Amino acid sequence: xxxxxxxxxCVYGVSFIVISEVAYRSYVWxxxxxxxxxxxxxxxxxxxxxxxxxxxxxxxxxFSSNPAATSSASNSPTMSELNRIVKLxxxxxxxxxxxxxxxxxxxxxxxxxxxxxxxKHSMDLAMYTFxxxxxxxAFNRAxxxxxxxxxxxxxxxxxxxxxxxxxxTKSGVPVRCNSNTMFMHHKFCIIDSPQRNDVIFKKQNxxxxxxxxxxxxxxxxxxxxxxxxxxxxENILISSNAEYVRSYSNEFERMWxxxxxxxxxxxxxxxx
Amino acid sequence: xxxxxxxxxCVYGVSFIVISEVAYRSYVWxxxxxxxxxxxxxxxxxxxxxxxxxxxxxxxxxFSSNPAATSSASNSPTMSELNRIVKLxxxxxxxxxxxxxxxxxxxxxxxxxxxxxxxKHSMDLAMYTFxxxxxxxAFNRAxxxxxxxxxxxxxxxxxxxxxxxxxxTKSGVPVRCNSNTMFMHHKFCIIDSPQRNDVIFKKQNxxxxxxxxxxxxxxxxxxxxxxxxxxxxENILISSNAEYVRSYSNEFERMWxxxxxxxxxxxxxxxx
Numbered sequence: 001x002x003x004x005x006x007x008x009x010c011v012y013g014v015s016f017i018v019i020s021e022v023a024y025r026s027y028v029w030x031x032x033x034x035x036x037x038x039x040x041x042x043x044x045x046x047x048x049x050x051x052x053x054x055x056x057x058x059x060x061x062x063f064s065s066n067p068a069a070t071s072s073a074s075n076s077p078t079m080s081e082l083n084r085i086v087k088l089x090x091x092x093x094x095x096x097x098x099x100x101x102x103x104x105x106x107x108x109x110x111x112x113x114x115x116x117x118x119x120k121h122s123m124d125l126a127m128y129t130f131x132x133x134x135x136x137x138a139f140n141r142a143x144x145x146x147x148x149x150x151x152x153x154x155x156x157x158x159x160x161x162x163x164x165x166x167x168x169t170k171s172g173v174p175v176r177c178n179s180n181t182m183f184m185h186h187k188f189c190i191i192d193s194p195q196r197n198d199v200i201f202k203k204q205n206x207x208x209x210x211x212x213x214x215x216x217x218x219x220x221x222x223x224x225x226x227x228x229x230x231x232x233x234e235n236i237l238i239s240s241n242a243e244y245v246r247s248y249s250n251e252f253e254r255m256w257x258x259x260x261x262x263x264x265x266x267x268x269x270x271x272x
Numbered sequence: 273x274x275x276x277x278x279x280x281x282c283v284y285g286v287s288f289i290v291i292s293e294v295a296y297r298s299y300v301w302x303x304x305x306x307x308x309x310x311x312x313x314x315x316x317x318x319x320x321x322x323x324x325x326x327x328x329x330x331x332x333x334x335f336s337s338n339p340a341a342t343s344s345a346s347n348s349p350t351m352s353e354l355n356r357i358v359k360l361x362x363x364x365x366x367x368x369x370x371x372x373x374x375x376x377x378x379x380x381x382x383x384x385x386x387x388x389x390x391x392k393h394s395m396d397l398a399m400y401t402f403x404x405x406x407x408x409x410a411f412n413r414a415x416x417x418x419x420x421x422x423x424x425x426x427x428x429x430x431x432x433x434x435x436x437x438x439x440x441t442k443s444g445v446p447v448r449c450n451s452n453t454m455f456m457h458h459k460f461c462i463i464d465s466p467q468r469n470d471v472i473f474k475k476q477n478x479x480x481x482x483x484x485x486x487x488x489x490x491x492x493x494x495x496x497x498x499x500x501x502x503x504x505x506e507n508i509l510i511s512s513n514a515e516y517v518r519s520y521s522n523e524f525e526r527m528w529x530x531x532x533x534x535x536x537x538x539x540x541x542x543x544x
Contacts, residue, residue, distance in 0.1 A: 044515040048523050051452070051530065126505075128493070180323070182503045185493050219492060219509055221400070221457045231454045233398075233527065237491055237509060237516065243316040244509065251320050255505065258323065 028207075043216065043240040047108050050233050056101040105229055112218070113138050115191060115238065119147045120213055122196045124252045126152040126186035129160070129223040136164035140171055148200055151175045152255055154184040164224075176259035187236075188219035193249040194242075215245035315488065315512040319380050322505050328373040377501055384490070385410050387463060387510065391419045392485055394468045396524045398424040398458035401432070401495040408436035412443055420472055423447045424527055426456040436496075448531035459508075460491035465521040466514075487517035 099107055109132070116123070116138040123142060130136070130153065139149060151168065155177035158165040169175045178184045190196070192213040201207070222234035239245075371379055381404070388395070388410040395414060402408070402425065411421060423440060427449035430437040441447045450456045462468070464485040494506035511517075 044513055046516065046519040046523075048519075050523070050527065051450075051454075178323075178505065182323075182499070182505070184505045185500075186505055186507060187493050188507065219507065221459050221491075221493065227454070228457075233450065233454070233456045233458055235458060235460065235491065235520075235523070239511075241316055241513075244318065247318040247320075248507075251318075251322070251507070255322065 043214075043238055045238040047111055047220075047222075047236040047238070048103055048234070049105070049108060049222065049229060049231065050103055051231065052101060052103040053105045053108065053229070054231050056099055056104050059099065060104075060106050105231075109134055109229055112236070115216060115218060116142060116189075118216075119145075119191045121147060121192055121200055122190075123147055123149045124152075124190040124193065124196060124249070124256075125149070126184070126188050126252060126255065127224055128154050128183065128185050128187055129157045129225050129228075130164050131162040131226065132224045132229065133164065135224050136168055139164075139168055139173065143171060143173065149173045150252075150256060152184060152186070152252065152259060153177055155179060162225075176256060178259060186219075187221065187223055188217060188248055190245065190248050190252060191216040191218070193245050195246060195249045195253075214240050215242065215249070216240050217244050217248045219248065315486075315510055317510040319383060319492075319494075319508040319510070320375050320506070321377070321380060321494065321501060321503065322375055323503065324373060324375045325377045325380065325501070326503050328371055328376050331371065332376075332378050377503075381406055381501055384508070387488060387490060388414060388461075391417075391463045393419060393464055393472055394462075395419055395421045396424075396462045396465065396468060396521070396528075397421070398456070398460050398524060398527065399496055400426050400455065400457050400459055401429045401497050401500075402436050403434040403498060404496045404501065405436065407496050408440060411440055411445065415443060415445065421445045422524075422528060424456060424458070424524065424531060425449055427451060434497075448528060450531060458491075459493065459495055460489060460520055462517065462520050462524060463488040463490070465517050467518060467521045467525070486512050487514065487521070488512050489516050489520045491520065 101107075112135060116135065119142050123139070125139075130151075142149060149168075151165065151173055153163075153165050153175060157163065158175065158177055165175055193215040194213065195215075197213055197215075216238065217240075218236055218238050220234065220236040222228045222232075222236050228234055373379075384407060388407065391414050395411070397411075402423075414421060421440075423437065423445055425435075425437050425447060429435065430447065430449050437447055465487040466485065467487075469485055469487075488510065489512075490508055490510050492506065492508040494500045494504075494508050500506055
């Protein structure tokens with residue numbers, strides 16, 4: 001009688017363990033499949049800058065966080081005025097901006113900020129010139145969220161006037177540069193590449209199943225500078241296509257290993 | 273008796289016309305659907321140039337059409353030697369090249385030449401700097417095939433030393449440039465954009481059904497120069513994605529209308 005009761009309780013206990021294990025694994029799989037389904041909707045987008053990029057600057061003065069921007073009376077914006085627009089509070093989503101100009105500078109920068117702010121685990125940037133303060137701030141926010149960032153830049157442009165590379169190095173971002181006279185001319189950013197994230201998860205002993213992310217690649221002609229966003233004719237292609245993400249991720253990894261020396265931070269320079 | 277015979281012949285005649293018309297239209301539709309099916313296989317490719325691009329130069333000297341290239345004894349190629357490699361007989365398909373270097377300069381240029389040589393009806397190029405003689409020759413071949421070419425370039429770089437824009441203008445390619453101090457910094461090429469081809473077919477009173485083509489867009493950081501192909505770290509993304517082709521095509525068309533003045537050809541310059 002006692003034995004049969006013990007046996008029954010054992011069966012209940014084992015059944016409970018098995019059922020809870022099955023339920024937990026089902027939950028993880030459903031979450032993984034749901035994330036994958038959401039992520040499978042491919043992003044195909046192009047950001048354009050052109051002569052119309054500056055045409056709506058005067059309309060956006062009221063949005064600016066800089067008081068000097070709203071007090072200006074002139075309707076034809078100068079480059080320094082445009083810089084204030086580029087430094088608008090971020091992220092500037094299209095719905096927040098209420099601008100009918102599809103090439104609006106504030107929207108273009110805001111759209112990039114949205115992508116950077118969406119990074120969950122990793123970000124790899126290969127950028128010839130990087131002087132945009134707003135985008136550097138987005139990188140600092142990503143650092144605070146625990147996103148692992150790596151930057152490759154050109155050995156001359158990284159130290160040039162207004163470069164945001166040195167302040168980011170001081171914030172703890174590892175930066176590597178080429179050492180010869182050719183240009184490291186890339187202008188691309190990879191956000192949450194599955195290849196890179198898998199390496200990170202393995203180091204952190206995390207299951208890749210629990211952390212599925214869609215990779216994103218942003219590439220084109222645009223250097224992350226005021227002139228790039230403020231009136232040059234430029235493009236940034238944004239894609240979540242897995243083949244492109246893999247190709248850009250592989251080349252970044254290869255370059256990262258070739259450019260093995262970390263960037264030297266000059267002691268005289270201060271973060272901007 | 274005679275009436276019934278006339279009636280029978282009329283029926284035969286009309287049936288023959290109807291059947292032949294149905295057969296012809298079916299043939300056109302089958303051809304269109306076959307082309308569309310072939311075209312629907314999306315192209316996702318990235319061309320990379322980096323420090324390895326020059327590593328196989330000495331191996332390819334035997335392929336060069338330039339006798340000076342084969343007689344050189346040195347194994348460390350100079351930029352001028354590399355220029356000979358970039359001027360290899362075209363197109364250099366990977367199978368012809370027999371090179372294991374995935375970043376080989378000759379293959380990179382050859383791959384671009386293959387895309388340009390595949391253009392059937394139209395090509396639109398927006399290029400900041402264009403000095404590659406080989407690629408300009410491919411444009412001349414396209415002109416001879418009846419491909420309608422348009423070029424947008426930067427107003428300063430179009431007239432710079434070694435530019436291939438002036439020779440192409442003299443060959444009959446319409447070229448337009450920006451007129452202000454900002455940079456026309458794009459580096460993209462659209463091949464057989466359906467939007468552009470539809471306009472061309474309408475002007476030529478051709479049926480778009482008979483001439484279905486897949487559009488291609490080539491974009492990235494690489495200017496079509498010797499330095500771009502010869503050792504800089506650069507990328508060209510190639511995509512047949514219809515959304516990208518439409519977006520690049522629309523912006524090119526917009527810019528073409530904004531840059532309404534055709535480029536002036538200096539009388540002193542000669543084709544290179």
